[in-house]
Amino acid sequence: MENTTYKAKKYKILFVGDTSVDMYVKAFYNAAKQNQEIRPLLMGFDKLNISNNRNNIFLRIERHYKVGPHVDQINRRLIRIVKQEQVDIVFLYTCDIIRPRTVKKISKMCYVAIYNNDNPFSDYYPKYMWNNMICSLKYANIVYSFRKSNIKQYIDNGAKCAKLMRGYYIKERNFYIEDSSIDLDIPDVCYIGHYEDDGRAEYIRVLLEAGIDVGVSKDFEVTGMKHEHLKYISDTHPRYNEVLNKAKIAIVFLSNINKDTYTTRNFEIPVVKTMMVTPGNDDIATLFIDGKEAIFYYNKIDFLDKIKYYLEHEDERLEVALAGYDRVIRDGHAADDRIEEIINDFKEYNE
Structure with missing residues (x-):
């Protein structure tokens, strides 16, 4: 047969x-x-x-x-x-x-x-x-x-x-890279995303005035913002994944235009094992545990205090970054x- x-x-x-x-x-x-x-x-x-x-x-x-x-x-x-x-x-x-x-x-x-x-x-x-x-x-x-x-x-x-x-996130585009293999000189704190006139520039300014070095994408040049602690990062589109990998803390802002409660960066950042600082709300709380898998902020003072804390507590920062990675992989995004x-x-x- x-x-x-x-x-x-x-x-x-x-x-x-x-x-x-x-x-x-x-x-x-x-x-x-x-x-x-x-x-x-x-x-x-x-x-x-x-x-x-x-x-x-x-x-x-x-x-x-x-x-x-x-x-x-x-x-x-x-x-x-x-x-x-x-x-x-x-x-x-x-x-x-x-x-x-x-x-x-x-x-x-x-x-x-x-x-x-x-x-x-x-x-x-x-x-x-x-x-x-x-x-x-x-x-x-x-x-x-x-x-x-x-x-x-x-x-x-x-x-x-x-x-x-x-x-x-896209597996071929968003993935973890060993830090030592990335030839980029960027600040430990970065925001790599588009600019909206919704107050996000003021959040960045709060960090700068506190003496924290911050890297931002070229989109932010429309603000005319200049500061000794501010660095505009070139090639953020072709090297987006490398920049996120190299940063110790990556910031998320949510689009007011679209009335977003989360964004794709909420998956792209943790999946490269970088600690994410993101606006807190009921929706994002269904995706991550605050203080364990991501860090939520609710105003400029809270934002500044939390970033300062995790820059000074490397072990805790790494724990949050790895837990965020595990959560994204486990949930399937x-x-x-x-x-x-x-x-x-x-x-x-x-x-």
């Missing part, structure tokens, strides 16, 4: 989004390539990425207002790929240029998931910014919410099912884990 090997079905997932940045939809696609249950496909619209179109006013207008020949082409292409490839799942990552009628069409051919790491209900954005996405919610099988506060808003705006999907969530939800839907 001839031996046959049973081959389990591989789910075809089409990941759609701006592929010009590795940490967004490409992170999901790359993680899916390592999953034995998945045959991943990727569709990008990099031509409409604003950073790629600085000298093309027509493409910039298309991207901004979500209308024009290239937007039309992308929507038609999505429908064509879903049909030709007989896709099982379409994962739309921050797809503000994908129209509701397109989502309606593909929803008749496959399972549709929508995800947005930004807050589409924030007053910061003009109403037309997320109109396509919000009007598409009712056609999706599931909507993944980056933050808890948006779940009810998604449901109220027509989503059939909405659930939390946290941010993530890699992009791979988010892929598992998608597959499990799809299976449950089809039971």
Whole structure:
């Protein structure tokens, strides 16, 4: 009798989004390539990425207002790929240029998931910014919410099912490196992230005036801040992981624009075994134990006192850093884990 090997079905997932940045939809696609249950496909619209179109006013207008020949082409292409490839799942990552009628069409051919790491209900954005996405919610099988506060808003705006999907770290991008192998000269305390005019500069200033050396990314240059204890760190994008590894204490600020209660840095910092100092709130308290796995702060005085303390107590700092690392690994906050969530939800839907 001839031996046959049973081959389990591989789910075809089409990941759609701006592929010009590795940490967004490409992170999901790359993680899916390592999953034995998945045959991943990727569709990008990099031509409409604003950073790629600085000298093309027509493409910039298309991207901004979500209308024009290239937007039309992308929507038609999505429908064509879903049909030709007989896709099982379409994962739309921050797809503000994908129209509701397109989502309606593909929803008749496959399972549709929508995800947005930004807050589409924030007053910061003009109403037309997320109109396509919000009007598409009712056609999706599931909507993944980056933050808890948006779940009810998604449901109220027509989503059939909405659930939390946290941010993530990328194993190939965020990992521990032996300190001795990093040729960087940076302060022990660093903030590597974007600048918002929300008071975070004043937190940095408090440290500087206390005589603590602080490293910040070049984004902070817009403040015009200068101080003998302040160091602007170059190459924080290509060397982001090395900078986080080299720092003894890494600071987290939360975006007021998106009304965040946590951020991806809450996973990227502990996973490199660096101690994290982050704003305290009820949500972050579900992810880490204050004083054991991370250090929470609640105001500028608290912020300063805790950073000073752990700079002077190296053993305790290391204990917190290692405990934070263990917690992130144990709870599963890699992009791979988010892929598992998608597959499990799809299976449950089809039971």
